[in-house]
Amino acid sequence: MDDFWVFGYGSLMWRPGFDFVEATKGRLFGYRRALCIYSWVHRGTQDKPGLVLGLDRGGSCTGMVFRVDGANRDVVLAYLRERELVTNVYLERTAPVHLPDGRRITAVCYVADQYHEQFAGHLSADDAARRVSVSEGRSGHNADYVASTVEHLKEMKIRDHWLEDVARLMDRPRR
Template structure:
């Protein structure tokens, strides 16, 4: 069975949770990293939803792509589906990803379902910061989720200007 690739843009970048043969930086075009998914459990409640990351339409997103041994397709895909498709707010897709070394590969990725009731829409950095600043759920405060994401991206030397703007605005609101 042929090897396959998985694209990570959030926690899959620093905590993939599966074995892989190779990890590379890659850019997915047509989608951007955004706080566009309402969280009713982990980072918010139904009364005060938080926000978590999704791939929203437009722009591009730099992330990590993992080459997985083809013999591991079933267990890895089962793991990813149980992790990413719990409420079906994400859609499983295969999309072209451009690697930093010039190669173009096809990778499995999970994009936001814009028709799902948990899709928050295209929020401004100010609106996202407002919601994040005052939400918390079973996994903790939404501020911690965003701060951790921004810190991990900086460690990986990946800039996300919109998310960094959200974090700056969030910090100003929570001081």
Template sequence: MDDFWVFGYGSLMWRPGFAHVETRKARLHGYRRSLCVHSHVHRGTPNRPGLVLGLDRGGSCLGLAFRVPGALYDEVIAYLRERELVTRVYLEKRLRVRFLDGGEAVAVAYVVDRTHVQYAGRLNVEDAARRVAGAIGQSGRNEEYVLNTVEHLKALGIRDHWLEAVAARLSRQAAAE
């Protein structure tokens, strides 16, 4: 089997967890990074859900594409499915990405299933910040997840103005308390 690509837009970018031989910045058209998934375990509870990232329809998303040796296909896909498809809120797709330095490829990507009960819909900055604030799950405070994500994106030279606005709102709320 030939090498294949995996597109990361959130924690996969700084913690892929699988072997790869190349990393390139890439843009996925038709989807955007969004806090559109209710978290009932890692960043919230069923009674007080938090929000985590998903790829939702519309716009485009700048992320990282990882080239994986074809010999590792079964191992890496099994790992990604265990990591990303636990509650089936994401759908595994093969989507075309464009590399910022030229060229394109088809990459495995995980997009939100808009029919899933955990889908939060398209939220404005205020609503997203309100849902994130105070939510805590097994992996910690939801605010930390959002602020950490923004810092990682900035360190990679990736700007996400909507997510940065949510983080700024959360920081202002914390300072006011």
């Protein structure tokens, strides 16, 4: 069985949770990293939803791609589906990803389902910051999630100006 690739844009980048034979940065066109998913459990509640990352339509996203040995396809896909498709707010897709060495590969990725009730839509950085500043769930405060994500991206030398703006804005006092 042929090897396959997996694209990560959030915690999957620094905590993939599966074995891989190669990892490199990659750019996915047509989608952008965004706080576009309402979190009702881990970073918020149904009464006061938080926001977590999703791949939303438009722009591009730099993330990590992992080449997985084809012999592990079923195990890795089962793991990813259990991890990513808990509430079915993400759709499993394959898409072309451009690698720094010029290769263009096809990778499995999980994109936001714009028709799902947990899809938050296109938010401004200020609106996202306002929401994450007041939300908390089982896994902790939503602001900690955003700050940790921005820190991990910086460590990986990946800039996400919109998410950095959200982190900067959520530090301001709220009315």
